[in-house]
Amino acid sequence: METERARLLEAQRLARMGSWSYDVASGAVHRSEVLLEMYAELGVVPDDDLLCGVHPDDRGVLKDLRRKLLRLDDGGTATEGRTLEAEVRSEVGDRVYVCRARAEFEGGQVSLLHGTVQDVTEARALERQLRDDRRRLADAQKAAQLGVWEWNLQTGDVVWSDMLHELFDVPRDERTRYQSYLDLVHPDDRAWVDDLWQQLANEEVPIQLEHRIVRRDGRQRVFRCYGVVVKGPDGLPLAVGTAQDITEQRAAETRMKRSSQRFADLVSLTPVGIGLFDEGERLVDANDALCDLLGMDLEQLRGMTADRLTHPDDTSGGLPSIDEMSAPDAERTHKVPQRILVRRDGVQVYCELHIALSVQDDGRRFWLIVFQDITERRRTAEALRHQATHDELTGLPNRALVKEMLGELLESPDRSKVAVLFCDIDNFKRVNDSLGHDAGDELLVALARRLEGGLPDGCTAARLSGDEYVIICENLDRVGGVDALATRVAGLLRTAVPVHGQLVRVSASIGAAVPNGSRATGNDLLRFADAAMFEAKRSGAGRVSLASAALIASADRQVHLEGQLREALQHDGLALHFQPVVGVDGVVQTAEALVRWPHPDRGLLPPDIFLPVAEQGDLMRELDRWVLRTALKEASSWPEPGGKPVSVAVNLAGLVPGDPEFADIVADAIAEAGIPWDRVVLELVETALVDLPSRVRQTMDELVERGIRFAVDDFGTGYSSLARLKDLPAQIIKVDRRFVSGLGKDPSDFAVAKAVVDMARAMDRRCVAEGVETATQFQVLRGIGVDTYQGWLFSRPVPPKEFRAVLALGPLHIPRAG
Structure with a gap:
């Protein structure tokens, strides 16, 4: 028990x-x-x-x-x-x-x-696991669109999983046999599909096949089937397997093949070179464009390394590492801005490379490289850079390149051996005036060639503007010092040049500057050499001067003065005085605006003190704009003695008709002041009015039609003034004071003045005499027919308030000769 x-x-x-x-x-x-x-x-x-x-x-x-x-x-x-x-x-x-x-x-x-x-805790856990496994299996089959089946080879009965019933669109409660499946196979596939399944049943050899199924709802799908024979529970052969709907997969593969083919076609047709390189940097494949670019066919290119395709002069380095580009946080693309390749014929080809990492289906990694030919673009860029850094007329380096070269030289250890020579052709204006601008250009080109061919090694000639050349020397020790170099350059520029059938003898004034241990910049050396050149020119033609400490100090003062002038322009720190221009009866007809500078330390500065500073500092254009705007605004409120408005004359030197904005600037100033157009006179020197392009003359004619008058200032000082008088687009001629001062004493001055007045009258132009200081000068000028007069005999230039008082007095006193 x-x-x-x-x-x-x-x-x-x-x-x-x-x-x-x-x-x-x-x-x-x-x-x-x-x-x-x-x-x-x-x-x-x-x-x-x-x-x-x-x-x-x-x-x-x-x-x-x-x-x-x-x-x-x-x-x-x-x-x-x-x-x-x-x-x-x-x-x-x-x-x-x-x-x-x-x-x-x-x-x-x-x-x-x-x-x-x-x-029953463990039993229930096992049951849950079995249920979860069955669910996961069903979910996996649904996600994979896959069903399973059994085929009793003795009876022909077939058992399908629920998923397979759903894929074939056959009700789950319907009894299925092998023939049920075969009836669903596409008619065009049915015979060979049946042969394979019979082979499985008879030979018990596993099979795999893909074929089309026509579902009960009429939709056509593609299935991949696997089958194998195993022993059933009763020991008899039993066929089991899977059937998977791969319609979307096959459609995607078809799309991929078509896309790949389109990509291959695109690569083949694209005008840029494309190459595929393996991990050893060997070319595996290339399109026709790359073959054409390198002048070789594909078989010649295949197997060549990137180094063999690269020109020996290239310094861009090798391709980026595939391992580096494959790193998780690495960029998948890389750009090489310029690589020099070499064609089969040895010609250099400049390319921009775009590199991407490509992984093939088998896992192998490649570089996909696009070769964009930038040879022409590079040539264009070089041409543009040459154009931007070289003088168009002579081909010599221009100011921009001079500053760049000096910047590099002055950063070198041998900066103390650098020298700058500033050369100005003596009396060059005489060539332009007598022979014309084309002749002047021809002379400048000839002198440029002499400098290029005659300078020692390490020296570069450049042209800054007009008739100004600059010589940059890298190492004075190699040329024998600054004196030896200056003498050699002076000799090159002291020559006779055949121009337009005439032999023109020229020389140059030369200024030289060296750093002398200072921290002078390139701009400083140019300023010092320029100042030394002016010092040499004051000593006479063909002279040479070295920038001394005193000269450098003076140049520095000029720079300081330039800064003050710039500030005065920005803050209306200048002033205008007005000098009347009168008729024979003493009535004021016009007043010329003359600029003055009330300097805070040096008092009232006349224009001959600060105009050279403005010219060297490229301030003349802004100065002219200020004078024009201020003078017109002042003149717009002048009183009108006798009911006749007084005109205002503005002398322009930096703002000239050739300026693209000339007409707009003048029109804006007139509109801002609210003054009538016919009260404005613009005075320009003779050289600003000769050889003007037709477009510029047309612009001036349009301004004249609106009422503006142009005056030729200082007429009679040019070498061909009288011959050119008829070609000048001006309505007023101003006889220079140098001829007026000799009237009554020098017969030649009288002859020139009379010739100018007679020609002006013959061409229907008014004539103004400048610098009239004595009654005798006035009487002589009146006798030869001058229309209006300007000078201290009538009034000195006065501030605006005093000029209004002058206008209020009426006609000015006209003296008698005696």
Whole structure:
């Protein structure tokens, strides 16, 4: 008996099942030894409550079970002999139990409840895992559009998975056979598909095939099928396998092939070179454009390394490492702005490279490189740079390149050996005036060639503007010093040049400057050499001068003065004085605006002090604009003596008709001042009015039609003035004061003045005499027919307020000769 009991306990422990009983009358609960052990595992000491140790959420289930067992429906026979069960969790929810119970009756009443409690935690976990596995398998099959099947080779019956029924659009409850499947195969594929399956059945050799299926709904799909023969549960051959809908995959592959073909066609047709290089930098493939670019066919190119394709002069380096480009955070593309390749015929080809990392289907990595031929673009850029840094007429370096060269030389260790020579051709204006600008240009080109051919090594000739040349010397020691170099340059520029059939003798004034240990910049050296050149010119033609400490200090003062002048222009720090121009009756007809500078330290500066500073600092254009705007604004409010408005004359030197903005600037100033156009006279020197292009003359004619008058200032000083008078686009001729000053004393001055007046009258132009200071000069000029007069004889230049007072007095006094 003990043995049987021990075996029963062991069986209960193995089954994780304990038993219990409940005496209805006494309410006593008896639990088996195994059940008590199960309670002990939970850390629970049970009492007479049947719900002891049960999870709170599951106690209602056991209460329902107890009520059903104790119910005496249908005469007390409803639960008699029946076993009821419920599934509950432990109090903390970590274990699962199945509780089974039945009632025993005595005298028609329930006298005892007894049952078992079995721990099914592991079984339920396994069931959940199996359910999850089945779900995942179903999900995977759905995602892969894949179903499984079995084919009984003896009966022909076929079992399909639910997924396969769905893929074939066949109801799940429909009985399927091999013929059911075969009927779905596309008619054009059916015969060879059947042959393969029969081969599987007969030879038991695994097969794989792709074919088309026509679903029950008429849609056509592509399936990949696998089949193999295994032993079934009964030991007989059983065919099993899968069927996967690969329609979208095949469509994508088709699109990819078409796209790849389009890409291949595009690569073949594109006008830029494209090459594929392996990890050893060997060319694997190339399009026709790259072959044409390098002058070789594909077979010649294939296998050549990137280094062999590169010209020896190239310094751009090798291709970027594939490993570097494959790094997670690395750029997948790379650009080489310029690489010099070499054609088969040895010609250099300049290319811009665009490099991308390409990975093939087999995992091999390649460089995909686009070669864009930039040879022409580079030539164009070089041409543009040459144009921007060289003088158009002579081909010599211009100011921009001179500054760049000096900047580099002065940064070198040998900066103390650098020298700059500033050369100005003596009397060059005489050549232009007598022979014309074409002759002047021819002379400048001839002198440029002499400098290029005659300078020692390490010296560069440049042309800054007009008749100004600059010589840059890299190392004075190699040329024998600055004096030797200046003498050589002076000799090159002291020559006779045949121009337009005439032999023109020229010389040059030369100024030289060296750093002398200072931290002088390139601009400083140019300024110092320029100042030295002016010093040489004051000593006479063909002289040479070296920038001394005193000269450099003077140049620095000029720079300081230039800065002050620039500031004065910006803040209206200049002033205008007005000098009247009168008729023979003393009536003021015009007033010339003359600029003055009320300097804060040096007092009122006349124009001969600061105009050279403005000219050297490229301020003349801005100065002219200021004078024009200010003079017109002042003149717009002048009183009108005798009811006749007084005109205003503005002398222009930096703002000339050849300026593209000339007409607009003049028109804006007139509009801003609100002055009538016919009260404005613009005075220009003769050289600003000769050889003007037709477009510029047309612009001037349009201004004249609106009322403006142009005057030739200082007429009579040019070498061909009288011959050119008829060609000058001006309505007023001003006889220069140098001829006026000699009237009454020098017969030649009288002859020139009379000739100018006579020619002006013959060409219907008015004549103004400048610098009239004596009554004799006035009477002589009046006698030869001058129209109006300007000079200290009538009034000195006066400030605006005083000039208004002059106008208020009426006609000015006209003196008698004597």
